[in-house]
Amino acid sequence: DTAVSxxxxxxxxxxxxxxxxxxxxxxxxxxxxxxxxxxxxxxxxMFSYNNKELxxxxxxxxxxxxxxxxxxxLNLHINSLELGDSAVYFCASSREFQSSSSYEQYFGxxxxxxxx
Amino acid sequence: xKEVEQDPGPFNVPEGATVAFNCTYSNSASQSxxxxxxxxxxxxxxxxxxxxxxxxxxxxxxxxxxxSQYISLLIRDSKLSDSATYLCVVIGGGSYIxxxxxxxxxxxxx
Numbered sequence: 001d002t003a004v005s006x007x008x009x010x011x012x013x014x015x016x017x018x019x020x021x022x023x024x025x026x027x028x029x030x031x032x033x034x035x036x037x038x039x040x041x042x043x044x045x046m047f048s049y050n051n052k053e054l055x056x057x058x059x060x061x062x063x064x065x066x067x068x069x070x071x072x073x074l075n076l077h078i079n080s081l082e083l084g085d086s087a088v089y090f091c092a093s094s095r096e097f098q099s100s101s102s103y104e105q106y107f108g109x110x111x112x113x114x115x116x
Numbered sequence: 117x118k119e120v121e122q123d124p125g126p127f128n129v130p131e132g133a134t135v136a137f138n139c140t141y142s143n144s145a146s147q148s149x150x151x152x153x154x155x156x157x158x159x160x161x162x163x164x165x166x167x168x169x170x171x172x173x174x175x176x177x178x179x180x181x182x183x184s185q186y187i188s189l190l191i192r193d194s195k196l197s198d199s200a201t202y203l204c205v206v207i208g209g210g211s212y213i214x215x216x217x218x219x220x221x222x223x224x225x226x
Contacts, residue, residue, distance in 0.1 A: 040218070041201070041218060041219060042218050043203065043216040044216070045213060045214060045215075048213075056212075056213055058213070090159055103148055103207055103212070103214070104150065104165065105160075105162065105214070106162070107159035107160050107161070108159060109158070109159050110159050
């Protein structure tokens, strides 16, 4: 009964390719996020969607494009992959956005992306 | 000064020890604080929220010091299974963007 799931778990690809990562949550949460965790283990938010609307868009190259077809899904598409994109990408969800008491986040298992 | 800072450790302690970590934050308007735990090659998992008056969950105690702008996590009677990286998260201060610290590594040995 996975709460937040991501596919694929591992992704190895060459520079210049385009790839997508999918995320789904069955918690009934309104808000979903994408995080990047680099080799130094620093976890940084990339995007957040609330009820399918983009609400957080941190300084991320426009090669990264999130898409939320409905509030249970948030996908990440990456164009023209670069070596520096190698990292673990985590999806997360939380109950709602503008209520800090409900800000507890639940993370997916991560997608380990390696660009060669 | 970084927004959220943690001592990366590792903190190496024997089973049964008490260990404490601090996490400092730079934005005095921050409103919400959390501790997460991350095992090697796994996702972060919420350990506990940090309330203004301090809160306890079993062997874990979290506290907030607004005057000095830090939160703390105390673990009593450490278990081998407590070995992990502990991440603090700070939210608020005009935005709801969560900022994670780099984490503090704890190793509990027999």
